[in-house]
Amino acid sequence: MIQFSILIPTFNNLDYLKLAIKSIKENSIYNHEIILHINDGSDGTLEYAKKEKLIYTYSKDNIGLCSAINKAATKISTKYVLYLHDDMYLCKNWDEFLKNEIEILEDDLFYLSGTNYETRDIDNKFNPGNSPEKFNPHLFHEFCTNKKEKDLQGSHWAPHIISKRLWDIVGGFSEEFNPGDGSDPDFCMKLWINNVRIFKSIDKFKVFHFGSRTIRNKRIVKNNGTKKFLLKYGFNPKFFRKYYLRGGANSVYDGPLTEPKKTLIHLLELFINRIKIFFYRLSF
Numbered sequence: 001m002i003q004f005s006i007l008i009p010t011f012n013n014l015d016y017l018k019l020a021i022k023s024i025k026e027n028s029i030y031n032h033e034i035i036l037h038i039n040d041g042s043d044g045t046l047e048y049a050k051k052e053k054l055i056y057t058y059s060k061d062n063i064g065l066c067s068a069i070n071k072a073a074t075k076i077s078t079k080y081v082l083y084l085h086d087d088m089y090l091c092k093n094w095d096e097f098l099k100n101e102i103e104i105l106e107d108d109l110f111y112l113s114g115t116n117y118e119t120r121d122i123d124n125k126f127n128p129g130n131s132p133e134k135f136n137p138h139l140f141h142e143f144c145t146n147k148k149e150k151d152l153q154g155s156h157w158a159p160h161i162i163s164k165r166l167w168d169i170v171g172g173f174s175e176e177f178n179p180g181d182g183s184d185p186d187f188c189m190k191l192w193i194n195n196v197r198i199f200k201s202i203d204k205f206k207v208f209h210f211g212s213r214t215i216r217n218k219r220i221v222k223n224n225g226t227k228k229f230l231l232k233y234g235f236n237p238k239f240f241r242k243y244y245l246r247g248g249a250n251s252v253y254d255g256p257l258t259e260p261k262k263t264l265i266h267l268l269e270l271f272i273n274r275i276k277i278f279f280y281r282l283s284f
Contacts, residue, residue, distance in 0.1 A: 009068035064178030113155035154247015182225020
C-alpha cells in the first residue's frame with residue numbers, strides 16, 4: 001500500500017483548512033498521514049486539530065511558511081512527502097493518479113505537482129464557487145471529469161510530492177526565504193543540484209485553489225525572494241524557470257530535463273543577472 005505524509009502549514013484559516021482536509025478524507029483511495037503546523041491557531045484551529053486527533057506541530061506566533069513546513073516535517077513517517085496549501089481542494093482519486101506515476105519511474109529523482117485551477121480558470125457551467133461556504137464539490141468533480149489536458153513540463157508549485165529521502169538530502173525548505181516568497185524555486189533548485197530532472201505537473205491530479213487566502217487576509221510582511229534567490233544562485237527565479245525548468249502554461253511534458261543550452265540569449269541574460277548582483281552588493 002502506498003501512503004503519503006501530507007504537510008499543511010496553516011495560519012488562522014480554519015474554514016479553508018477544514019475543506020482541504022475533507023477533500024483528503026473523502027477523495028483519497030488510500031489512507032494518508034495528515035500533518036499540520038499551526039501558527040497561532042486562535043481562530044479555533046488548535047481546538048479543531050485536537051478534536052479530530054490530527055498530527056500537528058504548533059507555534060504561538062506565525063513563524064513563516066518555510067519554518068512551519070519544516071516543523072511539520074519532523075513528524076513524517078512515510079516514504080513520500082506531499083506539501084499542500086490549506087486552501088486547496090483535491091480531486092477524486094488524486095492519490096491513485098500519483099501512485100501510478102510513481103510506480104512507472106525508475107527511481108525517486110522526481111518532483112510531481114498537481115494541476116491547479118482557480119475560479120477564473122473554470123467555465124461558469126462548472127464553477128464550484130470561491131469560498132468554503134459556497135463551494136460545490138460535485139461541480140468541481142464534474143469539471144475534473146470533463147477537462148482533459150496534457151501533463152506540463154517544469155512544475156515548481158504546490159501541491160507537490162517528493163520522496164522522504166530527497167526531502168532529507170535538501171533539508172526541506174530554506175528558512176532564509178521566510179515568510180515564503182521565492183521558497184518554491186529555491187526548493188526546486190536544491191533538487192536540481194541533487195540530480196532531479198523530472199519536474200512534472202500531472203493533469204489528472206487536479207486541484208482547486210482558492211488562491212493564497214492566508215497571505216491575502218493577513219498583514220504578512222513579504223520578503224524579497226527574488227533578490228535572495230539571485231544572490232544565492234547567481235540568477236533569478238525567472239531565469240531558473242526559463243532555462244532550467246523550461247516550463248510554462250503551454251509547455252507539454254516531454255521527458256526528463258537536461259542541462260540548459262548556453263545560447264547567446266542565455267549568456268546575455270545570465271550576464272544581466274550578474275550585473276544586478278554587482279549593484280545589489282554595492283548597496284550593502
